[in-house]
Amino acid sequence: MSGDLLDDRYQVESRLGAGGMSVVWRAWDRVLERAVAVKVLAGAQAAAGGARQRIQAEARAAAGLWHPHVTSVYDYGEHTDAAGRHVSYVVMELLPGQTLSQRLAAGPLPPAAAMRTCAQVAEALAAAHERSLVHRDIKPSNVMLTPAGVKVVDFGLATTVGRPELEADGKLLGTAAYLAPERLAAGTVVPASDVYALGLLLYRTLTNELPWSAETPTQMLTAHVYVDPAPLPDIEGVSPEVHRLLDRCLARDPADRPDAAEVATALHDLTDDAERRVEQAAQRVEQAAQPAPEPTPTDAGTPASRGRRIPRAVLIPAVIATAATISLILSQFTPVDGRSGGAATRDSAAPPGAAFDTSATEPPAPRQTSAEPAPMPRPSRTLTAAAEPAGPTAGAGSSASGGPTTSPSAGQPTVPPSAAPLPASPKPGTPLRALGGVVTVLCTGDQAHVVNVAPAPGYSLRDYAPGPVKEIQVVLLSAANKSEIRARCEDGTPVPKIRESRR
Known part of the structure; x- marks a missing residue:
């Protein structure tokens, strides 16, 4: 593929990443003279008619959804190479930065950064839901962190509200760790399924874990249906309102979840409150650290009216650590990571007659334990939150x-x-x-x-x-x-x- 010229316009240069169904390449648009990303179907998928229809539907869905937090789609084409192979491709904006999955390799985000990131994802979902479009694959590897903010990518599994969840071949498409329980019931597509995945994304960005102890996709599917999620652990800078919002997003009944627009507004407000509290705490520390007043020559018996203001560099470590970690989010350009997955067998959590498509799966973030993995808990609520790890637990960097x-x-x-x-x-x-x-x-x-x-x-x-x-x-x-x-x-x-x- 490298070196190919697609339709006498897009000069393919280098490979950026790969998933189960497609490969993303860096290319040069000769007409508009700019770098772009070109997504093409991979392997046997390239010859499958259903897959070609899906990538064309992805291009149409994303192209019709202009939003600052959604990746832009420029073009769609079909190309026949020198060997006679047919290639379907989508041309998209080339995004600098890294995926949220890659960023989480360095540990959870600071609370304000985590809430701001998920608020922007919620904004993108709200815009999609207004057009009756459901993403169906919200997860860290489909969230890009760029200098301009968050970009939601990969609308390859997106479809319209009210369509059947199961594909014509009986497959349920998605990522096991982020599948809403109603999707496993093989009903119709609803926007609330994206809100459920958004709640898991918020939990993950704050803790770098998921709220279940599950080692396999099958265990994870069962947990979505039968096991209550572990409560969010107490984290400095995360208010009780965040806990309540997260519980609503992860409600088992989709009717009990807020819509994406409400989540976006709530998270932006909570982020502003968190940043305001940090600034107020910093100001209190500055004031407390001012030196004792000194008498002046003109007023020997009266304390000096002003102390010297200490440099901001000596503020409390939490304030410095927060700023340093936020700067880490956008500190480097890394390749768009692909998606991986393992075989998933059907069990009582999966819809009758459905086969789970593992092409879009990614390994669940493990919860931290000090002993051997415990067997799956019974349906009763027995899980408790693990302590925040001393270091990162999952992910990959550049x-x-x-x-x-x-x-x-x-x-x-x-x-x-x-x-x-x-x-x-x-x-x-x-x-x-x-x-x-x-x-x-x-x-x-x-x-x-x-x-x-x-x-x-x-x-x-x-x-x-x-x-x-x-x-x-x-x-x-x-x-x-x-x-x-x-x-x-x-x-x-x-x-x-x-x-x-x-x-």
Whole structure:
């Protein structure tokens, strides 16, 4: 495919990602002279008439749905290559950034960022539902994080309200971890199914987990129907109103769920409230940290009327960590990730006579446990929320490269005596999380110091530049993966760049 010229217009350049049914390529539009993304059917799907109709329907659905949080579709075409093979393709805008799935490889989002992200997804869904269009495959890998905000991608499974859920061949299309229970009843398509998946997306972005302990797609399908979701754990910055909204989104009866427009409005309001509380807390800390008043020469017996305002760089670690993590969301361009899945067998949760199509499945995010996986619980509500993990639990990041340097001993090193001394009153620093572990960074002006490195289980420290330097670099390795953590200081706050790759 690379090097092909589609219809004398789109010069295919390089592969960006692949899923169960299609491959996405970077291409150059010779007519409008711009880079675009071209999605083509893959393998046996390319010759299937039903698949060609589906990709054409995807192009029409997305093209007719203009919204700032929906990826734009430019063109649809059918091409016959030199070998006589027929290729159906969709031309879309080429999005910079990374998928939410890739971002979650570094851990859950800060509460305000998680709520803002899901609010923008809800806006996109509300626009689709106004046109009687249901996405049916909302999940982290179909949400792009770009400099312009969220973009919902892949309308390949979208269809109109009221159509049968089952395809003509008896298949139920979707991703097992995000399927609403009514979809498994093989009824008709309803917008509330997207709201259910949106609730799971919000839970995932806040915790990097799903609210069930399920190891297989079959167990997950059963959980949707018979097992109550575990309540959202208490998270600093997440108000009780967020918990109540999430419970409504995950209601088993679709009639009990809010519509997408209501969710969007509520999440935007809750995000504004959360950001306002953080700012108020920061102001209180600033005021409390002001030095004691000093007498002035003209008023020796009266306290000075004003204290000196401390720099914002010494605010509470939670405020600094929030800003640093939000900046991580859009810190790098990574390929659009594909979709993966395993075989799913039918059980009592699946509709009679339905075969689950695994082409759009992705592995569920595992809940953190300290013991062997427990068997599926009975229908009664027995699950409890697991503690927030110390590091990321799922996902994959973009590739990175870097040569080895002198390696210190593994463990949890601190700044060596040869490095410049830290301030007399040390500040706690900002933790930066990656798959390979947690690096705590302290900024003094534009100089960065590594305060501590805590490798994740199975990882060891490879490269380590403690500072003070303009940019710190820490490399953590496992048998199969590599985490590279870099950070610079801007206005006293570390701005990280985290890259994950296979060894």
